[in-house]
Amino acid sequence: MTDTPLIVTKDLKKIYTMGPHKLEALAGVSLSFDKGEFAGLVGPSGSGKTTLLNIIGSLDSPTEGSAVVMGRPVESLTHKEAARLRNRHIGFIFQTFNLLPVYTVYENVEFALLLLGDPAAVRRRKVMAALDWVHLADRAKSKPAQLSGGQSQRVAIARAVVKEPDIVLADEPTANLDAENSHNILQTMERLNRELGTTFIFATHDPKVMQYLRRTITLVDGRVASDETADGCGSRPEAPAPDPGEKP
Amino acid sequence: MTIPKLALKNLLGAGLRTWLNVFVLSLSFVLIVFSQGLLKGMNKQVEEAMLASEIGGGHYQHPAYDAYDPLSLVDAHGPVPEALAALAASGRAAPVLVIQGTIYPQGRLVPVLVKGIDPAQSVLNIPTSVLADAPASGEIPLLLGERMAKLGGLKTGDGVTLQWRDARGTFDARDAVVVRVMKTSVQTIDQGQVWVPLDRLREMTDMPGEATFAVLAQDAARPADSADGGWVFRDRDYFLADLQAMVESKSVGSSILYVIFLALAMLAIFDTQVLSIFHRRREMGTLMALGFTRGKVIGLFTLEGMLNGVLAALVAAIYGIPLLSWMARTGWALPGDTDSYGFAIGERLFPAYGFKLVAGTTLLVLLATTVVSFLPTRRIAKLKPTDALRGRMT
Numbered sequence: 001m002t003d004t005p006l007i008v009t010k011d012l013k014k015i016y017t018m019g020p021h022k023l024e025a026l027a028g029v030s031l032s033f034d035k036g037e038f039a040g041l042v043g044p045s046g047s048g049k050t051t052l053l054n055i056i057g058s059l060d061s062p063t064e065g066s067a068v069v070m071g072r073p074v075e076s077l078t079h080k081e082a083a084r085l086r087n088r089h090i091g092f093i094f095q096t097f098n099l100l101p102v103y104t105v106y107e108n109v110e111f112a113l114l115l116l117g118d119p120a121a122v123r124r125r126k127v128m129a130a131l132d133w134v135h136l137a138d139r140a141k142s143k144p145a146q147l148s149g150g151q152s153q154r155v156a157i158a159r160a161v162v163k164e165p166d167i168v169l170a171d172e173p174t175a176n177l178d179a180e181n182s183h184n185i186l187q188t189m190e191r192l193n194r195e196l197g198t199t200f201i202f203a204t205h206d207p208k209v210m211q212y213l214r215r216t217i218t219l220v221d222g223r224v225a226s227d228e229t230a231d232g233c234g235s236r237p238e239a240p241a242p243d244p245g246e247k248p
Numbered sequence: 249m250t251i252p253k254l255a256l257k258n259l260l261g262a263g264l265r266t267w268l269n270v271f272v273l274s275l276s277f278v279l280i281v282f283s284q285g286l287l288k289g290m291n292k293q294v295e296e297a298m299l300a301s302e303i304g305g306g307h308y309q310h311p312a313y314d315a316y317d318p319l320s321l322v323d324a325h326g327p328v329p330e331a332l333a334a335l336a337a338s339g340r341a342a343p344v345l346v347i348q349g350t351i352y353p354q355g356r357l358v359p360v361l362v363k364g365i366d367p368a369q370s371v372l373n374i375p376t377s378v379l380a381d382a383p384a385s386g387e388i389p390l391l392l393g394e395r396m397a398k399l400g401g402l403k404t405g406d407g408v409t410l411q412w413r414d415a416r417g418t419f420d421a422r423d424a425v426v427v428r429v430m431k432t433s434v435q436t437i438d439q440g441q442v443w444v445p446l447d448r449l450r451e452m453t454d455m456p457g458e459a460t461f462a463v464l465a466q467d468a469a470r471p472a473d474s475a476d477g478g479w480v481f482r483d484r485d486y487f488l489a490d491l492q493a494m495v496e497s498k499s500v501g502s503s504i505l506y507v508i509f510l511a512l513a514m515l516a517i518f519d520t521q522v523l524s525i526f527h528r529r530r531e532m533g534t535l536m537a538l539g540f541t542r543g544k545v546i547g548l549f550t551l552e553g554m555l556n557g558v559l560a561a562l563v564a565a566i567y568g569i570p571l572l573s574w575m576a577r578t579g580w581a582l583p584g585d586t587d588s589y590g591f592a593i594g595e596r597l598f599p600a601y602g603f604k605l606v607a608g609t610t611l612l613v614l615l616a617t618t619v620v621s622f623l624p625t626r627r628i629a630k631l632k633p634t635d636a637l638r639g640r641m642t
Contacts, residue, residue, distance in 0.1 A: 054634050057537070060633070079541060079542055080541050083539050083540065086536075086539045087538065092537040092538075098530060098533070098637070100531060102257055102261025102262075112538050112539075114254075115539045
């Protein structure tokens, strides 16, 4: 792990306004994540896991506080800058796989590379390598409808890691899978984390996932209730204050 | 894969829904081209018939002549200017003398214009050569069109009394015989008029060497203005102005039809786009998560809709080109009484399609499809990626 954290959040708050009511999804979250972490945000529904993941993934912006991802403050990114950050540095894995139904497995995985401008030959090599990682090279020409849930999620993993991002954000990746498939895809992700050094952050309340995590951050009512590492080191220190002038 | 390839794949991936839209749009394509081609063909046919049988390369008219005022005919005659006479002598012009007259078919009185023309002329497509052989009995040979024959209840070989006034205003009458009932689509050389040999009419009216107007051959050069003897030149546009005005008014009527077809096709595409954007929110969220900007997502969805127009053009070409080519060759059979509509067209109407018409229609449909495809996608500009991923609209 390097000294500079990949992700730093400071006093992160997210308040949703629904008519006259205000819902505080995050109530001052300060965390940092280093390169190569295999961490999970756990907690009951409504605790703010997905909201935090979305802000880290620059899909959403905080109401207050800051989130610096790869040296970029998410709260001040334009739509285009946020899209570029996601495209180059972040891979997403969703609970419902979110594969594009009209494309083949190969094309779904290739999709992530399209905006990077790689030549076709490079794209092909990377896509086949990613499918090899998830043991689905032989299903490259299949359509998502022809795959099982476990296979679909493995395609989603291949799509998330094919561009070798710094961070993979997985929102309840096992929620739609049975126990065997859950273990399979978690082992796959753990292997990719180990071999590629990719940082994985999960949002989950699935005990099967939790047993793989090397760091577990428990959120309750939008606050960090505990932050523990698997070696029993206990809570990590608060994240350092981000330097707004810092560039990646 | 580039955005156009993605759009095409998405479009084809939608299966039957796409092909239904494409088929409806292709029908609009073909119907627009067909209806406009029909109008253009009619215009062309009428124009060609009028030029060949009536207008030629334009008319030199006696200054007193007013085609819309029969009373002007009393004074609208004079010696043919030398330059025009020379053209007539070389077969490049055909002088015509026009007087008012009356025929009495089966005891009825029918006012007519009596037009004298050289039987040997080849400037106008009128079978005037039949006037060359005057009956031995000395009757005046008459050439008339089908409409005139119908009006007078006359047929070839029928005798009729013709009455007229000569140059001094004296009434005279003589027996005439119908030597030919000609079939022509041009009413203005048929309705209410009879054709007689020019020399005979000059003799009857005591107007030697005179004419009311002279028709130039279509490829004849105009004589210098100083040589026209004060006669007024009326060019083709002058004669075709009414036709153009009529075609334009028909064009507006025809446009309403194709606007309806186009609107139906556009409605189908608009509806598909709206539904597509509603149903594919999660897909949009995924694209954004993968790094697509909103602009790129809008571009992708707009292009998908626009490609309906491109596919429709291709499908329309597959069945439209053979169909429309066949129509252009065989024509469109018109009902027997089409003459009464006022068009100088024959029994069949031949559509005419030009590059401008096809290219213009293609551009129009593509433009309309693009606009209709773009309008619903504007909602994407306000879409939050997180809402899209949850399948919500912002």
